[in-house]
Amino acid sequence: MREITFTTAAREALDEEMERQPNIFVVGEGIGARGGNFNTTLGLYEKYGPMRLRDTPIVERGFVGMCAGAAMTGSRPVVDFMFFDFILDSVGELVNQIAKMQYMSSGRLKMPLVLRGCIGIGGASATHHSGNYYPIFVHLPGIKVVLPSNPYDAKGLFKTALRGDDPVLFLEHKSLLNSKGDVPEEEYCIPFGQAAIVREGRHATVVAIGSMVRKTIEACDALAKENISVEIIDPRTLAPLDISTILQSVHKTGRLLIVDETFAPCGIGAEIAAQVMALGFDDLDAPVQRLNGLHTPTPYSPVLEAAVIPNADQVLQSIRDLLAE
């Protein structure tokens, strides 16, 4: 099978769906002829023109609110934030309008709107270009949150987002954008709410979020040499969350660690832990544990930056600690 990058896979999904659905248009800063800061729309302007690849002024609230109105009137907008941090300038439009519109209209309006952007810590991007923020949005009814960890999932999940009628946050971790993986030529979609079992195992379960999947694989490769068998689960979508796959795994292993780059308080790990305790308490042989990045704004200097996110050694040590419980 061919190997392509995460960004290429996502761009293929967008291209295929723009070909298929003439009411899709993309807005963002530099996503027209320039092709996007991260090449998210490279070559598409030449193919689809300015009405469907619309460069915008720097007005996140303005174009997010505008896309809400467009989605209510027959279009299928895609907002390309470049850096997802910029969504915070539009959060009122997202939370009070976009997420509530289908409900407020008692299902008579649809909100087919995809908001995409690059998340995560890395590359000395400093604190205004390193945000994750997804737990905030998982908290809210009316928004789907998608966080692929590899090119195959990126393409299949993006296609599902572009075909649905709901608001979707499609979050692309900056450390994954140039990573390569197998992506078939033929068309496919990946449904939301279906976790991937990245690796089967017997002794412990690790739920890894986004960029933490690769670090967890690295840690578990080392543990495998000691005949420690860890099951790795990638939820792929955080809203909806596939809790049943996690519960089935915990039923088998009895131990659970959640590894997430972003903050612990009120985060994804807290939510998964609470659900597992409520629904799978009798399966647990040890307290559910979390490994998160530090609860701090992101620093610039590479040595400081590296200190705020979990690394493979810390994942490995956390698994050892969990097995020692």
Add this chain to the structure above:
Amino acid sequence: MSQTLNLEKEQYLALYRQMLEIRRTEEQLAKSHQAGLIPGACHTYVGEEAIATGVCAHLTPDDAVFSTHRGHGHALAKGVPPKEVIAELFGRATGVSRGRGGSMHLFSPEVGLMGTSGIVGPCILQATGAGYSSKLLDNGTVGVAFFGDGASNNGAFHEGLNLAAIWDLPVIFVCENNMYATEVAFSYATRNTEVAERAKTYGMNACAVDGNDVLAVYRAAGEAVSRARAGYGPTLIEGKTYRTRAHAEGMRDAGYRTADELDAWKQRDPISNYRSKLLTLGVASDSDFDHIEAEVKSLIDDALEFAKNSPYPDPTTAAEFIFST
């Protein structure tokens, strides 16, 4: 008052009838609020009826209207039956938003009322998005935003107008300048109280009209809608008007405006002055107005009974319609 237009008698009377329907609905809602039949807020449109009426007379059900917290008049003028507005404020299942919205969240996409909002400003952006859809889908529709002077100090106003202007979108921005944002005077809140002049700085066609003169509004809106449909881009219409009831029913209405000011504006009532004008011009007779008065009274009486006798929503449906499926 403006010059007459070359309308048929039925058209002149239709404008009168629409204004009266709004007035009588609002009066009934005020009474119902005092009687405890409305569990939440109630913001009436009394005194401003000429604006919604004069604008919506030019719209089809396919044209998309977005409005604000003071939106009953816009809903009615766009074609929502009074019984659905009253039932909504009563919290009934037959309300226009099926009991999910109340005074500030009215939705009837079937007639192109794409929503009223409890947040000031988003309607400006959403109407811009409807204009974008019109252009993308090439369907000849227009987007219309109704909002107050207060919204013109909000970022959404400046972002939305700028986007509509640079892309020549078919959008009509209707600013109902009633001189107060809740109870903060517009003359205090800005150094430039001429909203139409603000719009012109974005390179947009704009005009200010007597918002209590339905024919002046009708003429300005007719030109704006024609321009938009013909591809000449957006227009802002500033209607100078006044709210003669409190910001919301049950609120103390003192300390920010004088009795003299209120009385002076009551003398400029858009409905009774229009009636006098049509009588003076010999366009209609007292019996025409008596007939309309009786017809509207019967409509509102029936609407009240309908609302009172309507069932409450089923509590088990409280979390339905969050997503499209």
